[in-house]
Amino acid sequence: MTGTTIAIRIAESIPAVPAVPMADVVEATSHWWAGFILWCPLISLVLCGLCAAFRVKSKLPAWITVLSLACSFTFTVILGNLEDVPERINLFEWIAVFWSDGSFVANFALYIDSLTILWMSFVTGLGTLIALYASEYMEPDLGKGYARFFAGVSVFLFAMGCLVMGDNLLMLYLGWEGVGFASYWLIGYYYRRPEAVAAAKKAFIVNRIGDLGLALAIYLIWATFGTIQYNELMTLLDEGTYATVYEHWSVEAIPYLLMLAAFGKSAQLPLYIWLPDAMEGPTPVSALIHAATMVTAGIYLIARMYPFFLLEPTSLHVVAWVGGLTALLAATIGMAQYDIKRIFAYSTVSQLGFMFLGLGVLTTYGASYHVFTHAFFKAVLFLTAGAVMHGFAGQLDLRKLSGLRRMKGWRIVAWTMFVGCICLAGFPFTSGYFSKDAILAEAFVTQGPGFEILGWIAIFTAFLTAYYTFRVWCRVCAGPVHFEPGDELHDDDHHDDGHDEGHGFHPHAPRFAINFVLVVIAAGALLASVPYFMTNEVSDIKGGWIADMVNDSTAASGIPGHAEHPGTIAHDHSGDHGHHHGSILGMDPHVAMYYISGVVGGVGLFLAFWLHLWRRQDADRLRSWLLARAWIRWLPVAMENKWYVDEVYHALVRAPLWLLGHIFHGFDRYIIDGLLVDGTARLPRLVAKWFQPLQNGMLQSYAITMAGGAALIALLMILMMQFFEGGGVQ
Secondary structure, three states: OOHHHHHHHHHHHHHHHOOOOHHEEEEEOHHHHHHHHHHHHHHHHHHHHHHHOOOOOOOHHHHHHHHHHHHHHHHHHHHHHHOOOEEEEEEEEEEEEEEEOEEEEEEEEEEEOOOHHHHHHHHHHHHHHHHHHHHHHHHHOOOOOOHHHHHHHHHHHHHHHHHEOOEEEEHHHHHHHHHHHHHHHOOOOOOHHHEEEEEEEHHHHHHHHHHHHHHHHHHHHHHHHHEEHHHHHHHHHOOOOHHHHHHOOOHHHHHHHHHHHHHHHHOOOOOHHHHHHHHOOOOOHHHHHHOOOOOHHHHHHHHHHHHHOOOHHHHHHHHHHHHHHHHHHHHHHOOOOOEEEHHHHHHHHHHHHOOOHHHHHOOOHHHHHHHHHHHHHHHHHHHHHHHHHOOOOOOOHHEEOOOOOHHHOOOHHHHHHHHHHHHHHOOOOOOHHHHHHHHHHHHHHHOOOOOHHHHHHHHHHHHHEEEEHHHHHHHHHOOOEEEEEOOOHHHHOOOOOOOOOOOHHHHHHOOOHHHHHHHHHHHHHHHOOOHHOOOOOOOOOHHHHHHHHHHHHOOOHHHOOOOOOOHHHHHHHHOOOOOOOEEOOOOHHHHHHHHHHHHHHHHHHHHHHHHHHHHHHHHHHHHHHHHHOOHHHHHHHHHHHHHHHHHHHHHHHHHHHHHHHHHHHHHHHHHHHHHHHHHHHHHHHHHHHHHHHHHHOHHHHHHHHHHHHHHHHHHHHHHHHHHHOOOOOO
């Protein structure tokens, strides 16, 4: 069966697009307290602002933020244990405009279903822990930017809550723009550093492209369906009453515009370039915003609006291919970098690509599960990198660090980083192993254009991931003890004994707050595999607790085995009721992938240990061998230079716009202002200068001027008389 046939059959079945009818959404008036999930970060923002105004020099802003986010997490857990989901909780009337033949209504209300609970559980939970981590990490800024930092974190959590919990697309857009603003705020936290300022502007500008797509999508959804509220939209989709406008171009354009927004916020080709540079912000920001939460907003958007993508099945093919290619590209860049945070940043881009691949191959369950597991293990990886950076005076070059597991005070950092690495590498029976396999297998199951090729690309990317992940751990945490301080070395770090590896520098080991958070999140990364083994409430689906959470939401149609899964619908239309699973190496992909991914990951781990622990000199020889041969030299050079993507953007986008801006500036300055505006203004001044000598205040001069004027008038009259006496013009 071809991808075109699948697309046609899905399109034929569109009136049965699964959604949540309005009648199934409970109007919850007794759960008004759920609003405190949003209000707590807002209260924290106000209190942090007061701390800044009164120049508080203690850790009070940190404790306010931690307590507020812990309250939000508690309310989220309580809300998740309620039976009445999905439900709508109206907080207050926001926008309501009515006219004779239409309306635009967007209340400040919450839409609570299992997808909302899933996202908010790790957003608020990790947010609380990372704020606690930051209470120690940001100590050097006490009395300076400490309160400003935690105010930014509070803004982000409020905005992320609006994005995920909003009952309508306008509230989602409010949160979407809010997290972008908070990201700009926190990336540029060190505003005295030009690199941080440039990175903040880059992130802000690139994200505006995706934001435009979201704004246009919301407008087209309202113009086509007459509403932007989720429950009403899903009812229209469930009833199929939109069928009269299905052939209209706007319905086909909506998923592509939503896709553009998702690619911008979640750093996919071609809009991924802002995320690696965002590492200029404080490491807790990298862990919370640019690894665990905000960058998953694009996946949430597509999962939430998944029925709209089924209206245009080709859009999911684009999502799959962009995700797969982004995963491969970012992995090849990450394996050639030396900055630990940037390696993890490119790893984040790559793993986000896996999530988009999952959405594209019709497994919203796989994508959501990988979002959940990735939030934990990538957060712990960034936080361990932050602990290293904090203790070694900003040092992040893996060539200048070694043997942390052997150093007193650094063993927790080394082994929690190990936990994050084995999960990211997809080591068998870890959380990353199960969540990634759900995506890899489905690439071979789902029929689509080149999906089998995408599956092999993803497997190769998984091998690269295992390699570059343990390249970091083997270099930094294993091997002999060696370290060099970074550029942030302070005078108080110099000592005269000079007996250690850092030429007198003594690294500052993390204390309780950082170590406690690392242990808790590392434990969460390991325990994130447990939901996979939990019994499903619905017998037709597999995947445990995460699958059940996705099943009770608008993304249910992307669960393999679900009654309304597009693949199942397509087979029902063809009369083939035997579920076709596809195959890989002649086996069921869901079974074969357990072995294939385990072997691939194991080979990547072995190669990393061989080249970067047991035989480090072989890695240096290999690089020298590659650079010495012209036919292959381009490969390591291009990877180390990030495939020159930034240079291409500079040549094709930034430089032309810079030149065009200067041309317009010159035209405005010299033609518009200089010639037209100022030139017109200078004309009366020039005429006035001609007559200025006549106004010198001397009576004799005035008399001569009057006589001269009378003579001129007389001469003019004589010439006029002669002209008319001569008959005028002949």
